[in-house]
Amino acid sequence: MRFMIFALAAAAFAVPANAEEIRNVKSLDIAVSGAVRQHCAMGSIGNMDFGNLERRGLGVETQVALDCNVPFTMTIKGAHGGLTHSSMPGGQGPFSGTLPYSLAVEMPIRYPAQQIISRSFNSRQLLSGGIISSNGGIATDGMRLSVELGQPSGEAGLLAGEYSETITITVAPI
Numbered sequence: 001m002r003f004m005i006f007a008l009a010a011a012a013f014a015v016p017a018n019a020e021e022i023r024n025v026k027s028l029d030i031a032v033s034g035a036v037r038q039h040c041a042m043g044s045i046g047n048m049d050f051g052n053l054e055r056r057g058l059g060v061e062t063q064v065a066l067d068c069n070v071p072f073t074m075t076i077k078g079a080h081g082g083l084t085h086s087s088m089p090g091g092q093g094p095f096s097g098t099l100p101y102s103l104a105v106e107m108p109i110r111y112p113a114q115q116i117i118s119r120s121f122n123s124r125q126l127l128s129g130g131i132i133s134s135n136g137g138i139a140t141d142g143m144r145l146s147v148e149l150g151q152p153s154g155e156a157g158l159l160a161g162e163y164s165e166t167i168t169i170t171v172a173p174i
């Protein structure tokens with residue numbers, strides 16, 4: 001028993017081999033690191049059906065989920081440069097086969113303070129792609145898309161038939 005008490009007392013007063021190094025330290029740097037995976041995602045958008053295109057002033061506005069935790073670039077492309085007739089996009093006689101439109105995008109961007117970025121493109125511009133940059137900010141509050149139909153270029157209006165356009169929106173982290 002006496003040996004055990006002596007061993008415990010010796011262990012309590014034992015000094016580590018590098019004790020001198022610890023006594024003389026005034027500051028200590030500790031490297032701490034981690035990572036957050038970048039993401040940029042957009043919600044789905046339903047088809048926009050304008051119905052009877054002979055009516056004037058048609059437009060649709062919709063809210064779209066958008067969440068990017070990094071700065072990004074958004075590219076918007078239109079396949080045909082307007083709503084086009086299914087079989088005669090060039091029209092026939094005095095009737096036009098293409099109906100132009102404009103597309104507007106409005107989104108709150110955080111820098112950390114929130115600002116609104118808005119851009120508008122006509123359907124012809126979207127053939128080559130309209131580009132919107134977050135200018136170093138991030139998006140967490142979605143975006144608003146507005147599509148307004150224009151006037152046909154034909155002197156007699158639009159050719160009878162079905163019209164469509166495909167708009168592709170691509171978001172890419174910078």
